[in-house]
Amino acid sequence: MLSGELADNQGSLSSSAKNYYEQGKLDELVFGGIKEQIMPQSLSTFADIAYKCLHQDRHQRPTAGEVVTQLQEAQEFQWLPRDYKEIIQQSRTPEIYKTQKKMDLYDMLREGILIQKGKVWFSLDNNNKRNEMISATLFTYQNQSSQKWRNNRKSRFQRVSLMMDISNLMIQAKIKAQFLTPSVTYGVYLVFKFVEPTKISSKPKYVNLKYKMGNETLHAYFATWRKDKWMMIELYRFLSNKDGVDFEVLLESFSKCYCGNGRIYVEGIEFRAIDNVTHEEIEKSKDAQQIMRSNSNIDLMQQFPADKDEILGVTENSDEAPKPSEMNGKKHHMLSAKEVLYDSSNVKLFKLKPSEQSRFGEVIEVLSQQVFRIKCKIESQILSPDTDYRCYLIFKLSEKCRGLHCPVKVRSVHRPVKVEGQLHQSRKETKDLYFRTPKEWNIHDINQVPKQREDGWMEVNVWKFNSKDQLRNDFIHLNLKLISYEGTMSGLIVCGLEFRPM
Missing domain, CATH: 2.60.120.260 (Galactose-binding domain-like)
Incomplete structure (x- = not known):
């Protein structure tokens, strides 16, 4: 196609594709099963260079180098979220999407960026699922006498909340996550750490966090360590939709028996996508919560030993x-x-x-x-x-x-x-x-x-x-x-x- 004679007979696929492109309807040729997965910018970049390759005059067609460059750019668009411009517009440097290479933008989103005036941390995980962490500065503290603000260089946010009395937290969070990936199972996690040095372990730590959602009193028993040396404890699980999610919780207390009188830093609440392996475990756990037939109720006589x-x-x-x-x-x-x-x-x-x-x-x-x-x-x-x-x-x-x-x-x-x-x-x-x-x-x-x-x-x-x-x-x-x-x-x-x- 780049240097040979163009096979552009009437009724050929290339002729049909050109007609759809010129009418602005090329997306109608995309298989329905993958249409939702294709970034519009990726498709338009690919379509533009493909259309040029169909020029009757081979001297007007792009070089192989130009084709490779445009295909790479189309692929880089595919890595980015569909609404990446809207997300970056809410960051402190919204102009970077015009100057940065798409691959650099993708790497930046993988690392995470602050949006919404530094109150939300947005990032992409290894499966390109979106995660959001809401800063503790957006929470309400009913027990103000035991709460202070502190700068923490190891936090994603400028300030974290120092809670002096973990047996009487009374932290109210009314928050909204706006950019989650639709149709994905998410866990909602409180992200915190103990002020006093704590031995990091691969095993979960029993903390028994008591909290309320609506009129229901709940308990989250085990916290785990993250790679960034903060701890997290899951509060809730849900399937996301396209409209974002509103979340409200009242955090009441940690176990004094296992957490002592220690103080904690509260960084925020994170909405984190649960990967495929964990999602299978979720389904298994749901099965375990249903009434199940015990193995002890199936006739045994055909297989049982003689004695x-x-x-x-x-x-x-x-x-x-x-x-x-x-x-x-x-x-x-x-x-x-x-x-x-x-x-x-x-x-x-x-x-x-x-x-x-x-x-x-x-x-x-x-x-x-x-x-x-x-x-x-x-x-x-x-x-x-x-x-x-x-x-x-x-x-x-x-x-x-x-x-x-x-x-x-x-x-x-x-x-x-x-x-x-x-x-x-x-x-x-x-x-x-x-x-x-x-x-x-x-x-x-x-x-x-x-x-x-x-x-x-x-x-x-x-x-x-x-x-x-x-x-x-x-x-x-x-x-x-x-x-x-x-x-x-x-x-x-x-x-x-x-x-x-x-």
Whole structure:
């Protein structure tokens, strides 16, 4: 096309494209599936150079170098947001979009710029999704005696809010994000940091932020560290639309127990796009919050080992025995609450109750305490050898339960074990679980959330292990502490502990 004879026969595609271009209707030739993704400037730049390439006189056609330059510019336009001029016009240097190269503008937006008189930080993430952070200077502070303004060189904004009393924040935010990417799931995050030096960790920090949205009191339990050494905690999650989003929240307090009397800097509230991987996790978490069929309700007889009666301890209620899903020949077992709750006969800590709904005929209610233990042992031949198992606590919540809306720590307390004659110190692990289904923004990496079973009970995965581990004297030992983060727990009604192969 650049140097040869132009194939421009009547009815050819090139002739049709020229006609559409001359009539200003070239966009009608763009496939509908990609039209929304194409920047208008990118299409017009591409169309202009393509039209010149169709000139009858080859001497009037652009050189290869000119074509490459224009195609590069069209591609650079494609990287930029459609409304990049409007966004940059709200910055402190709106004239730069006329002088800067498009690639430089794109890099600048990736780094982030201040807009709206320095009150909003706008940036593009790695997937070209738009993020906005609203400065804390736009919030209202009801507890003004404990709030001061400070300059912070490590902040995106000129000033941040210093909160002297984190147990009585009373920060009101009524804000609007205007430039978010439509049809994208966003998380709303409070961005803050402790004034006193805090050890940075890859693990989330429990802070228990209490806040209100409308008439609903909510809790966000875990904060995480960012690469910029600020912390963030998610408050809400939503699917964006083309009209922007109004957000209103009253931040009340952090946990004094875990955050002490420390002061914090509040930088702002960020609307951050959640990437595809995390979005899949969101969908999984939504599924987890729905009533789900437990694996223990599918007929097991086709796949169960020959010694099933001995393993299950078949009784008059044998037709109510646990019936997990396809086991592929792997053994399955369940213990009663009396067998698994440590010191279960202590009437100050536990209450034994008859129950027709339990396959064991009785259940145990956990009375007010901060820590209770699961401690039991199983004969090794009852479980399949060298098999990964999950332990599910089967439970219900009484109407008067207390302290079970928060996450609960689960900590292993196993003694050293011998492996091939050598004594090995068991690794002490701590995980978190929920007895109530949490808001999706409180799940993080926690996959130990409760599920509804068809038999009317709830179940939650409290631990996993391999049947060759914790093996002493032909017994597999399980020793766990369940610890409330704050206050005491009560009203947990335990049916038993179920061991299912993974």
